Amino acid sequence: MRINCPLCGARDLREFSYLGDARLADRPAADASAQDWQDYVYLRDNPAGPHAELWQHAQGCRAWLRVRRNTVTHEILSVERTR
Amino acid sequence: MGYSGFKVFLEGLRGNTGWKPVWRDPAPKAHYDVIIIGGGGHGLTTAYYLAKNHGITNVAVLERGYLGGGNVGRNTTIVRANYLLPGNSEFYSHSLKLWEGMEQELNYNTMMSQRGILNLAHSDGQMDAFARRGNQMRLQGDDAVLLDAQGVRDHASFLNFDSQRFPIRGGLLHGRGGTARHDAVAWGYARGADQFGVDLIQNCEVTGFKIEAGVVKGVETTRGSISAGKVGMAVAGRTSQVAAMAGLRLPVESHALQAFVSEGLKPVVPGVVTFGMGHFYVSQSDKGGLVFGGDLDFYNSYAARGNMPAMEHVMEAGMAMMPMLGNAKLLRGWGGIMDMSMDGSPIIDRTPVQNLYLNGGWCYGGFKATPASGWCYAHLLATDQPHPVASRFTLNRFETGQLLDEEGTGPRPNRH
Numbered sequence: 001m002r003i004n005c006p007l008c009g010a011r012d013l014r015e016f017s018y019l020g021d022a023r024l025a026d027r028p029a030a031d032a033s034a035q036d037w038q039d040y041v042y043l044r045d046n047p048a049g050p051h052a053e054l055w056q057h058a059q060g061c062r063a064w065l066r067v068r069r070n071t072v073t074h075e076i077l078s079v080e081r082t083r
Numbered sequence: 084m085g086y087s088g089f090k091v092f093l094e095g096l097r098g099n100t101g102w103k104p105v106w107r108d109p110a111p112k113a114h115y116d117v118i119i120i121g122g123g124g125h126g127l128t129t130a131y132y133l134a135k136n137h138g139i140t141n142v143a144v145l146e147r148g149y150l151g152g153g154n155v156g157r158n159t160t161i162v163r164a165n166y167l168l169p170g171n172s173e174f175y176s177h178s179l180k181l182w183e184g185m186e187q188e189l190n191y192n193t194m195m196s197q198r199g200i201l202n203l204a205h206s207d208g209q210m211d212a213f214a215r216r217g218n219q220m221r222l223q224g225d226d227a228v229l230l231d232a233q234g235v236r237d238h239a240s241f242l243n244f245d246s247q248r249f250p251i252r253g254g255l256l257h258g259r260g261g262t263a264r265h266d267a268v269a270w271g272y273a274r275g276a277d278q279f280g281v282d283l284i285q286n287c288e289v290t291g292f293k294i295e296a297g298v299v300k301g302v303e304t305t306r307g308s309i310s311a312g313k314v315g316m317a318v319a320g321r322t323s324q325v326a327a328m329a330g331l332r333l334p335v336e337s338h339a340l341q342a343f344v345s346e347g348l349k350p351v352v353p354g355v356v357t358f359g360m361g362h363f364y365v366s367q368s369d370k371g372g373l374v375f376g377g378d379l380d381f382y383n384s385y386a387a388r389g390n391m392p393a394m395e396h397v398m399e400a401g402m403a404m405m406p407m408l409g410n411a412k413l414l415r416g417w418g419g420i421m422d423m424s425m426d427g428s429p430i431i432d433r434t435p436v437q438n439l440y441l442n443g444g445w446c447y448g449g450f451k452a453t454p455a456s457g458w459c460y461a462h463l464l465a466t467d468q469p470h471p472v473a474s475r476f477t478l479n480r481f482e483t484g485q486l487l488d489e490e491g492t493g494p495r496p497n498r499h
Contacts, residue, residue, distance in 0.1 A: 001390050014392045018382040018497065020336070034482075041494050042334040042425045042481040046323035048385040055382075071337070072385045 004079050007061045015059035021045070022052035022066050025082055048072055054082065085190050105270070106150075106277035111284050111309050115143045117464055118302060118311040120289050120325060122146025124155035124265075125442055125449065126317040127272040127283075128457020129464070134279030136458070137465035142281045143311075145304060147288040151269030154319045157387070157419035158450040159342050159376050161355055161366065163200050163260035164225045167216050170475030170487045171428060172223045177472045178455030179225065179259060185454060191271030193263050194369060198354035200260035201230070201238055203404070205249045205359045213255040220257065228256045239356055243406050249360040261354055262366050262374075268453055292329045292439070299329070299439040315440040315464050317456075320385065320420025322443035329436050333443070334425040334481045336496040339380045339418045340447045341389035343397065345411040347371030361400035365408075373411055375401055379421065379447070381497045389418040421447045427499030428487035431460050432469070432478040440464055441478060446499055 001013040021044055028036045048071055055065045068077040094101050117133060119126045122144045133139045146152075164179035166172045185193050204210045210229070217227035228234075231253045236244060244251055273283055284306070291303040292314070301310035318325045320337045348371050357364040365375040377397035380389045394416060401408045424430060424444030429452065434441050442460045445452060459473035469477070480486055481494075492498035 012392075013390060020383075020495070020497075038482050039332075043332045044323070044334070044336050045327075045332065046336050046383065048321075048324055048337075051383055053383065069382075071383045074384065074386055074390070 001074050001076070003055060003065070003067060003076055005057050005060060005063065005065065006079060006081055007063055008057060011057070011060055015057060016055045017058040019054040019056065022054050024054055025066070050077060086192070105274040106283055109282045109284060111143060111145075111287060111304070111306050112282065114310045115282070116141040116312045118142070118309060118314045119144045119317055120302070120314065121153075121317040121319070122150045122273075122283060122285065123153040123317065123319060124151070124269050124272070124453040125319070125445075125456045125460065127151070127269055127276055128454055129315060129317060129442070129460045130276040130281045130457075131272045131279070132457045132461035133465060134276060134281055136461060139465055140280040143309065144276070144281060144283050145287045145289055145302070146283070146285045149285050150273050150283060151266055154419045154421075154449055155269045155453065156266055157342070157417055158265055159364065159366065159374050160262045160265045160368075160450060161200070161260070161364070162195070162263050162451045163257055164223070164451075165200065165202070165216065165220055165227065165255070165257045165260065166489060167219050168487055168489055171489060172219060173472045174455055174459070174476070175451065176223045176225050177458070178452050181454035181458060182263065182451075183259075185268070185271070189271040189275050191267060191274060193267040193271055195261065195263045196369070197259050197261040200257045200355040200357070201235065202255045202257075202357045203235065203242070203251055203359040204253050204255070205251060207252065209359055210253050213253070217255050226258050228258070230254045230256050239353055241351065241405055241407055242356070243404060246403065249403055262368075264369070265450060272457070289325065289328070292436075294329060294436055298437040313438045313440065313464055315442060315460060317442040317460065319422050319443065319445060319449060322422045322441070326434070326441065329434070329439055331434055331436070333441075335444050336383055336423050337385055338382070338421050338423050338497055339384035339386060339389045340376065340421050341380065341393055341397065341416055341418045342374065342376035343394070343416040344368070344414050345373040346414050348373065348411060356404070358400050358404040361396070361403065363397060363400035363404055365401065365405070372414060373408070379423070379497050380418075385420055387418050387420060389416075421445070423496035423499060425481055425494045425496060426486040426488040427490050427492070429456070429476050430478050431456065431463060431473045431476040433463070433467070434478065
């Protein structure tokens with residue numbers, strides 16, 4: 001698996017570290033309800049197919065990336081910087 | 084049909100022409116008291132114990148592919164009861180006792196081999212942690228012996244005792260741990276359940292739930308609609324997908340875990356040995372192959388195969404622990420889909436949909452739990468009450484904060 005980093009180009013999987021579902025970038029407000037926080041911290045869609053997720057190019061430019069990837073085939077569909 | 088040494092001998096003389104299929108291949112009926120979704124280890128044990136312990140025999144096990152074709156056929160066959168936390172400790176202790184009586188119970192050779200599990204320690208901190216864990220295991224009534232470096236050398240002299248980076252300080256030996264023949268476990272319970280009259284229905288994928296006013300009434304399948312009093316899910320890596328059909332969103336991510344086996348070798352590894360400075364564990368199958376594995380691939384995956392970096396890491400950790408591994412040829416590797424829960428512990432509980440039950444989140448520890456999982460899930464399905472040894476495997480513990488985070492790594496499924 002190679003991820004096409006927008007800053008560094010296509011790089012090997014070994015250079016990246018994985019955080020999880022891209023929704024982790026959308027933290028609820030500090031005063032959000034307990035239910036919202038439970039959803040954010042613990043619940044996942046966990047789809048079989050396209051999945052938006054957060055990777056960091058930890059052994060490269062250290063940019064955080066929002067990657068769309070097919071969890072069944074491991075095909076990378078798109079890569080963009082988180083901000 | 085019972086099995087015996089005499090029968091094996093007799094069939095040998097007859098050219099093995101007298102063996103019959105050991106379970107029926109029934110068509111689904113219109114209604115069952117209980118439907119179990121998933122014909123893997125946990126689904127089959129659940130059906131067996133529903134019939135055996137609770138007298139509920141109007142039961143169907145629905146399997147999308149073939150019986151035992153999922154994770155029960157794709158694991159590293161390790162059986163142990165070396166957990167620390169109350170909640171896990173008593174459950175796996177119960178499971179190990181069921182493993183010890185399984186062959187007599189089922190009249191089926193599951194090749195249960197209790198040759199011990201040795202966890203290596205490489206630092207003073209790890210030795211202290213193992214002393215604590217060992218004490219907890221003994222308090223639970225299971226066995227544990229804390230070995231010093233010489234004790235480890237006596238047990239497994241082939242390990243890398245010269246390593247400067249990962250010196251072996253000692254280890255925790257769990258003598259009743261070991262391995263079992265994974266497929267035979269599925270087949271043995273399938274045969275047992277079938278003998279009680281449970282319908283094992285293969286090539287039957289569940290495509291939806293019939294839910295009326297918050298109560299599940301049955302399932303839609305590729306072989307027609309089936310109504311049921313209660314429905315239990317036991318689908319491992321597919322837990323999120325099946326639950327989503329009932330409108331549930333779960334604290335589960337699916338990840339790929341790889342395992343590997345070498346060419347057949349003469350007996351060399353006593354029981355199971357695990358590395359303490361990287362995720363690596365090895366045992367030797369009865370056929371002689373070294374069976375080993377390590378970490379997850381770390382990212383969500385439904386591909387029943389892994390990638391090279393995880394494979395590379397397993398080999399490196401293996402070489403660091405037992406350098407002679409480098410002389411063996413790798414024969415094959417495979418991947419399974421793990422239903423990784425958010426605290427690394429399983430869920431056996433009711434769901435917000437009435438009469439729909441969940442058994443999942445086994446992470447990569449589902450095999451050793453197989454008999455107790457079925458035992459406790461059957462208890463829940465039959466009585467609507469959690470079994471005492473599985474009472475902390477609740478679905479709402481993520482809401483209430485009663486987490487069972489054995490590894491202490493927080494809500495990061497790929498770190499458990």
